[in-house]
Amino acid sequence: MLRIVNRVLLGFVGLVLVVFGGAVLAVGLGVDPPSWWPYDSPNDVLLSDADRTRWRDSGWWWPTVIAVLAVLVLLALWWLTAVLRRHRLAEVLVDTGDGEGALLRGRALEGVLTGDAAEADGVERAHAHLTGRRNAPEARIRLLLQPHVNPGDALRTLTTEALAHAKDSAGLAELPAEVRLQAAKHGAERVS
Template sequence: MLPIANRVFLGLMGLVLLVLGGSVLAVGLGAPVPSWWIHDSKHDVLLSDAERTRWHDEGWWWPVVIAALAVLLLLALWWLVAVLRRRRLAEVLVDTGDGEGALLRGRALEDVLTQEAAHVDGVDGARAHLKGHRRTPEAHVRLALEPHVDPGTALTDFTTGALAHAKRSAGLESLPAEVRLRGVKHGAERVS
């Protein structure tokens, strides 16, 4: 949903800026003034002296302007970080051995890694996400362990089993992984 919203937002902002900028340029070059234009001729200024200094002596004016600009800056920075940060790796480049490569969907590799990790002895649940670049992916895995399981054994079983299998099947030289382990808490049950 986020990429669609970004494209729609960017498209609308680009269209507004194109219409406004194009009309300013056209009026400045001598084109007839459009009916919706806020000024009467090409010699009008965007803000007159009276408009610029109207609230200059008011005590609330500058704090409101600075607060509004700060909010706009924070929203713009938040949006930029959201756009630049990739949550998941979309595809992995698989070396086919013939000088060419094949693209493997990142979600497919995540699903297989999750399913194999869930079958490790003592693992109650697993979630895997791929990050990084398509030539050098990194796995971020969360394992929920049963209370009786040794975490070291479960981690070794996961790295030698599911992780090694994913690395081999994708033809990767290495597949670094960050594995987070947590214990499953079972609620008390009434025995009758």
């Protein structure tokens, strides 16, 4: 969801900047603007003295400007932290059965998942990535399959072996996974 919001917001901001920047640049280069455009000539200013000082004497103006700018800064900081936040799960909470618990490094579980998935018959390459919360991890697995492999068989093997092994060894009730399968492409070879 955040990825979609990020792309839509970036696209919208970029479109607004390109449209208004391009329009101001076009007027500055001497292109005749439409009648509704606020700038008429290359010598026209973006904000006149009257526009800049119009609300200066009103008591509500500066608190409103500061509040709007503060909200914009907070939204920009939230957006930046959301984009830069690590999406990789750092640790997984393992139920030890004694009422306590242990922490397993997320990269260790990713390594085991990757190794088990890569050992399956017909898998040329595998990569696992953990997301979610530490008490409810989710796996994202990419498999590069050899051309002769049936994808259904590869997925069944992954589910019954690698994912089941990881789920059982970490003591998880469930380990939902998103699996992306891709067939390897090999170049043609000359046979004599």
